[in-house]
Amino acid sequence: MPAIEELTDAYERYVLNNEDGFVDEFRRRIRDFGGRPTPLQRADRLSERYDTEVYLKREDLLHGGAHKLNNALGQVLLAKYMGKERIIAETGAGQHGTATAMAAAHLGMPCEVYMGERDINRQRPNVFRMKINGSEVTPVTTGRGTLKEAISETMRDWATNVEDTHYVIGSVVGPHPFPRMVRDFQAIIGEEAREQIRERTGALPDSVVACAGGGSNTMGAFHEFVGDESVDLLAVEAGGSSLAVDTDEGVAPNSASLSTGSEGVLHGARTKLLQDLDGQIVESHSVSSGLDYAGVGPELAYLVDEGRVTPVTVDDDAAVEGFHRLSQEEGIIPALETAHAFGYLHEHHDEVGDVTVINVSGRGDKDLDTAIEETAKRDVPNAPDMSMFEGGL
Amino acid sequence: MSDAIDAAFADGPAFVPYLAVGDPDYESSLRYVEALAAGGADVIELGLPFSEPIAEGPTIQNAVVRALEAGMTPTRFFEFVEELDVDVPLVCMTYYNLVYQYGDGEGPRPFVERAAEAGISGFVVPDLPAEEAGPLREACDEFGLDLVSIVAPTTGADRLEKLVDVSSGYLYVQARLGVTGASSSVSDRTGETLARLDGVDLPKAVGFGISSGEQAATVVEAGADGVIVGSALVDIVAEGHENGDSAEAVAERLETLARELKRGALDGYGRRTPAPEGTSD
Numbered sequence: 078m079p080a081i082e083e084l085t086d087a088y089e090r091y092v093l094n095n096e097d098g099f100v101d102e103f104r105r106r107i108r109d110f111g112g113r114p115t116p117l118q119r120a121d122r123l124s125e126r127y128d129t130e131v132y133l134k135r136e137d138l139l140h141g142g143a144h145k146l147n148n149a150l151g152q153v154l155l156a157k158y159m160g161k162e163r164i165i166a167e168t169g170a171g172q173h174g175t176a177t178a179m180a181a182a183h184l185g186m187p188c189e190v191y192m193g194e195r196d197i198n199r200q201r202p203n204v205f206r207m208k209i210n211g212s213e214v215t216p217v218t219t220g221r222g223t224l225k226e227a228i229s230e231t232m233r234d235w236a237t238n239v240e241d242t243h244y245v246i247g248s249v250v251g252p253h254p255f256p257r258m259v260r261d262f263q264a265i266i267g268e269e270a271r272e273q274i275r276e277r278t279g280a281l282p283d284s285v286v287a288c289a290g291g292g293s294n295t296m297g298a299f300h301e302f303v304g305d306e307s308v309d310l311l312a313v314e315a316g317g318s319s320l321a322v323d324t325d326e327g328v329a330p331n332s333a334s335l336s337t338g339s340e341g342v343l344h345g346a347r348t349k350l351l352q353d354l355d356g357q358i359v360e361s362h363s364v365s366s367g368l369d370y371a372g373v374g375p376e377l378a379y380l381v382d383e384g385r386v387t388p389v390t391v392d393d394d395a396a397v398e399g400f401h402r403l404s405q406e407e408g409i410i411p412a413l414e415t416a417h418a419f420g421y422l423h424e425h426h427d428e429v430g431d432v433t434v435i436n437v438s439g440r441g442d443k444d445l446d447t448a449i450e451e452t453a454k455r456d457v458p459n460a461p462d463m464s465m466f467e468g469g470l
Numbered sequence: 471m472s473d474a475i476d477a478a479f480a481d482g483p484a485f486v487p488y489l490a491v492g493d494p495d496y497e498s499s500l501r502y503v504e505a506l507a508a509g510g511a512d513v514i515e516l517g518l519p520f521s522e523p524i525a526e527g528p529t530i531q532n533a534v535v536r537a538l539e540a541g542m543t544p545t546r547f548f549e550f551v552e553e554l555d556v557d558v559p560l561v562c563m564t565y566y567n568l569v570y571q572y573g574d575g576e577g578p579r580p581f582v583e584r585a586a587e588a589g590i591s592g593f594v595v596p597d598l599p600a601e602e603a604g605p606l607r608e609a610c611d612e613f614g615l616d617l618v619s620i621v622a623p624t625t626g627a628d629r630l631e632k633l634v635d636v637s638s639g640y641l642y643v644q645a646r647l648g649v650t651g652a653s654s655s656v657s658d659r660t661g662e663t664l665a666r667l668d669g670v671d672l673p674k675a676v677g678f679g680i681s682s683g684e685q686a687a688t689v690v691e692a693g694a695d696g697v698i699v700g701s702a703l704v705d706i707v708a709e710g711h712e713n714g715d716s717a718e719a720v721a722e723r724l725e726t727l728a729r730e731l732k733r734g735a736l737d738g739y740g741r742r743t744p745a746p747e748g749t750s751d
Contacts, residue, residue, distance in 0.1 A: 079624040081599075219531055220521075229524045236525070237648030239624065252599075342567045343522060345597065355543050356571030357521040 080239040081252055081345075087159045088254045092151070092261055099158055103151055103262075110183055111140045111150060113265065117273035117434070122406040127426035132282070132434045133409070134270045136294065143412065143439030144266060144294045145176035149245055151262035153180040156243035163238065164188040166245040167231040169196055169224035169290070170367030170414070171203025172439055173247030178212035180245075188212040191231045193222035196366050203443050221360050224370045228344055248291025249374030252345030256374050263297025270434050271301045283430020284309040287438065288417040289388070290332060290368035292377040294438035303385060309430065312377065313421045315363035316390035322351060322359060332361040334373040335381050335388035348375040364393040364451050365413035365444070395420035397451050400441065401459045412439035413447060472591035472616045474559035475513060475639040479673035483690045483735040484512035484640075486675050487728060488563065488700035490533035491516050491550055492542030493707055498717040499537075500553060502707060505721040507556035509728025513640075514556065515594060515698065518547045518564035525596035525620075527651030529701040532708060544572055544581070551588040559591035561618060561639070566598045569606065582609035592616030592639045600632040607636045618642050621667065621674075623659040630666070640673040642698060645689065650678060651701045664693040683734025690738030697735050703727060 091099035107113050115138050120131040136144035153164055164181045166188065168174030174190040181188035190207050194216040197204055207214050220226040228251075235244040249256040249263070267285070274282050287298040289312040302308045317331030329351045331337065338349035341356060351359045351371040361371045380386040391399070399419035404410045411419065415438045422435060441448065449466045478484050487506045492499050506514055519534040519542050526534065551560060562585055573580025585593070592615050598606065603617065610617045616639025621630065623644060634641075645660045660676055667674050676689040677698030686697040703724060710720030 079622065079626055079629060082626070082629065219528075219535075225522065229522050232524045233527070233649045239647060342565075342570055342597070344524065345599075350567075352567070352571070354571070355545075356567040357538070357543075358567075359521075 080235065083159070085254045087155060088258045091155055091158050092258060097158065099154070103154055106154065107147060107150055107265070111146050112138065114269045115139055117270055117277065119277070120407050123422070126406070127422065129426055129429060130278070130432040131422070132274060132277070132432070133407070134266060134298065134434055134436045136266060137409065137411065137415070137437045137440035141172070141176045141179050142442060143172040143176065144263060144297060145173045145247065145439070146180065147265055147297065148247070148259050148262040148293060149173065149176035149180040150183070152243065152245040153177065153184050153186060156245070157184055157186065159243065161241060161243040162186070163242040164245055165191070165231055165234050165242055167191045167224065167227035167247060168203070169193070169227065169247070169369060170365065170412070171196065171200040171207070171443060172367060172412070174212070174214070175203045175206045175210070177245045178207040178210035181212060182210045189215060189234070191215050191217050191227045191234070193217050193224060193227045195222035196224070196227070199366050199447060200443055201446070223366065225358065232344065248293040249296045249376060250291045250344060250346060250348070250372055256346065256376055259293055260296040260300055260376060263293050264300040266294065266297035266436065267299060267301035270298065274432070274434055278432060280432070281305050281308050282432040282434045283307070284311055284433045285436070286311045286313060286418050286421060286429065286433060287436040288313045288368065288414045289335060289373065289377065290315065290414060291370050291372070292374035294436055296374055296377055298436040299380070299386065303380065310380070310386045311421065311429070312381070312386050312388045313417045314388055314390045315365060315368040315396070315417060316392040317362045317364070318393055320390060329359045329371070330362045331390070332363040332368045332370060333388070333390045334371060335378060336390050338373070343372045346372070346375045348372055349378040349381070364396055364447070365417070367412065367414040368417065389421055389425070391417045391420035391424070393451070394455055394457070395424060397448070397455065397457050398459055399423060400448055401457060401461070405459065409437065410441040411437060412441045413444045415439055416441070471638045472559060472614060474591045475616050478512040478559055479640060479695055483694065483739045484673070484675060484696035485510055485686070485728070485732040485735050486513045486515060486696050486698040487511050487703055487731070488515040488517060488698060489703055489707065490519055490530060490537050491547055492519060492537035492540055493533040493704070494536045494711040495540045496542070496546065496550065498720070500550065501717050501721045502724055503554055504556055505725040506703070506728050507558050509725040510732035511558050511728060512696070513559050513561060515561045515563045515700070516551065518544060518562055518568060520565035520568055523565065525649055527649040527701065529704050529708065530650050533704045536711065544568055548584055548588040551590060560589060561592045561594060561616070562590045563594040566595050569593070569595060578606040579609040579612070582606070582613050582615060586613035586615055590615065592618055594618045594620065594642055596620055600629070600636050603636040610638070620644060621663065623647055623663050634670055634672065637672060640675045640696060641667065641670065643667065643674050643676045643694065645676050645678045645680065648678070660689055660694070661692040683730040683737070686731045686734030687738030687741065690735045691741045697731065699731055
């Protein structure tokens, strides 16, 4: 708890009040090192296919290949301002771990990343990227070896080494001030998108669509639009193989905590969770390990309760189709997380209005192995012949 | 407040062991808790297993997994407490989501009511910050139960005040930073932390890393009113389980270590320099 108080104080001083020019330095580094602003691109072929104006916010073009750098760079820089000497982070798909490893290397801080053993096996390219950037990658073998166990393990490290260590949490989750602070670092996505779409079309979009796991790209894309009541905010969750939750077995074959979860307390936040009737957290599932988390950011849960954000779901099959469609039709290989947003667009293009902005939260290089495997498992109508890849890359 | 817990700390240093309930199975666990009482426990902390035990190190994490796999639930936990044949106050150690979801899922009251009925005297909830403890504190007051807060070596003066405001029974003083787990030495910071708590009018029980009678003696000599021991006891359960030992044999080992720890606490008390006249302690 003292760590939380210290962090809250630092967040208020540096992030909210720009003490010592923190925000100026963050903006400079996220531009020069990170490559901001990212483009807002009109997706010509998708626009034609769906008879609606589709604009892509290209966070996949941010350094590292995902929106994650916005937050990682912000927090590693904050840790430096706080005088911390060591960075720790957890990662699911590896995008946050990679972004943190890059930010730590960029700012000269030692970094250790906790990652579920199962995710290490699913996401090897990102494991290599973290190591190449000089970070240690520590496998987490407790539980099912995925993101929630990695978060618990990183919290344990933080509790032990809090005096010299900062925990760069990877999403808008965890105890205050993390959800707000991560949102603030990610809000640059929506801030740019809002300005860019107005330049391009002279108006606000009818909707903004973003995939939601923990919810950091979602909150980043939505935050600047929350006050624009005319803009629909659609959070696309991983419907997995089914929306049913087996409370006897403690398994949810999805990661749709906004759509199917209930209120509870996990990792220091009150939010919507996938849990059984006793309050035990159940194992979630998604074809995308980046969405595979039993909770969701508390602010996003609140915006859903308030009716401002609409949660929707896309199942594994539609996500894999979305992956192939964006790759073939726009030449953009999306992360499997992002592919959920395109699965939604395909199934519900009548519901996004005349102009929609879709957040391309990350690129799919890390997911190629998973995509090959998942495509082989099912009948994907728009997939190319993948037989030459059998056995992996 | 629970008179039983007050009484447990009233005469000399209290020995407060912990076990995860249902580890490795319901029946064995009953005998293990009873063995701790036979070994001299003054208060027993009963861990109600939660799927995400973020305050625990590997020893207790594994115990929690074993207990959950063997079918432990909040409902079974309360049955367990009712079935226990021990004559010491029992404290339920668990995580807030289980407390919050019990009954109507609308707050902690149904959980506290059921706990009181089963014979629980207090709670330790490591993931509940003082700022959010109001509803649980109120329910505890209504049913006469204690709410024990955890004080870390890094807890500052302002925070300590907030913690003490919502606490009763005793304070759980962390001997070191980090998570639960037995260790071979007791941190030097224990004495410092206890000194900072000098003006607080609640018994101070020190935990995290205590595994031997000598360590128990050291922390009591340093001023602790009690010692909390978890992982060292859970290790005995784990080893017995892995080796396929009988519950009887494991219970005996638990009772032996409990005796050593209790004796250590008493020895440490005896070693204390008598307070000079005119001081309050």
